[in-house]
Amino acid sequence: MALDQVDGDGRFDGPTDDVQALATGRTFDQPRAEAAVRELLIAVGEDPDRPGLLDTPARVARSYREIFAGLYVEPDAVLNTTFDEGHQELVLVRNIPLYSTCEHHLVAFHGVAHVGYIPGKTGQVTGLSKLARVVDLYAKRPQVQERLTSQIADAVTRKLQPRGAIVVVEAEHLCMAMRGIRKPGASTTTSAVRGLFQTSAASRSEALDLILRK
Numbered sequence: 001m002a003l004d005q006v007d008g009d010g011r012f013d014g015p016t017d018d019v020q021a022l023a024t025g026r027t028f029d030q031p032r033a034e035a036a037v038r039e040l041l042i043a044v045g046e047d048p049d050r051p052g053l054l055d056t057p058a059r060v061a062r063s064y065r066e067i068f069a070g071l072y073v074e075p076d077a078v079l080n081t082t083f084d085e086g087h088q089e090l091v092l093v094r095n096i097p098l099y100s101t102c103e104h105h106l107v108a109f110h111g112v113a114h115v116g117y118i119p120g121k122t123g124q125v126t127g128l129s130k131l132a133r134v135v136d137l138y139a140k141r142p143q144v145q146e147r148l149t150s151q152i153a154d155a156v157t158r159k160l161q162p163r164g165a166i167v168v169v170e171a172e173h174l175c176m177a178m179r180g181i182r183k184p185g186a187s188t189t190t191s192a193v194r195g196l197f198q199t200s201a202a203s204r205s206e207a208l209d210l211i212l213r214k
């Protein structure tokens with residue numbers, strides 16, 4: 001499967017077979033999104049026919065296509081690429097930049113994700129970039145931070161069958177910064193642990209020490 005043909009924005013450049021293997025069955029409706037943005041501009045009291053806004057509906061629609069690219073791709077498929085390294089200890093990718101969209105307000109939350117796992121008996125590992133791709137694809141959906149964190153941990157557990165998986169997400173929610181309660185700088189940390197990290201406090205705290213080390 002040619003996963004590198006799935007760009008960060010979810011566009012497919014590969015042959016049809018690859019698209020079928022990865023597609024979720026959802027599609028993006030560009031004309032409908034454009035019409036909705038035009039309606040929204042009218043609803044907020046703007047004139048969508050003034051020169052500065054003429055291209056805005058099409059532009060915003062394309063932007064949504066990119067921001068929600070993870071709706072059209074099956075994230076698990078990213079983890080189909082594995083290889084046998086016989087490695088039996090922690091693999092941890094820290095500080096994976098993350099941009100997602102709060103499903104309550106459709107504004108951004110952004111920060112970093114840390115993804116770690118201890119390979120299963122066979123020592124089967126995946127490419128490091130694949131962990132970042134899974135983060136990216138689940139982030140590019142309407143989300144809440146808790147679900148995003150769990151979905152990443154569950155995908156790693158399902159696909160790699162590791163002895164344990166741990167995911168920590170640290171993010172700032174613009175819905176709490178630019179509006180509403182207006183607390184810029186407030187940071188939310190969520191974690192999801194699976195397998196050994198649930199049962200062994202020592203393994204969990206060792207991983208958390210490494211993850212949160214500055």
Ligand SMILES: Nc1nc2c(ncn2[C@@H]2O[C@H](COP(=O)(O)OP(=O)(O)OP(=O)(O)O)[C@@H](O)[C@H]2O)c(=O)[nH]1
Pocket residue numbers: 102103104143144145146173175176179180181
């Ligand atoms: N648990 C959780 N809450 C979130 C997340 N993103 C946004 N929220 C919260 O979702 C809640 C939605 O609350 P509502 O009362 O329905 O909406 P609202 O009137 O716009 O709320 P305010 O943001 O407090 O103005 C808010 O408290 C947000 O802070 C998230 O990822 N996880």
Ligand SMILES: [Zn+2]
Pocket residue numbers: 102103104105106107173175176
């Ligand atoms: Zn929000």
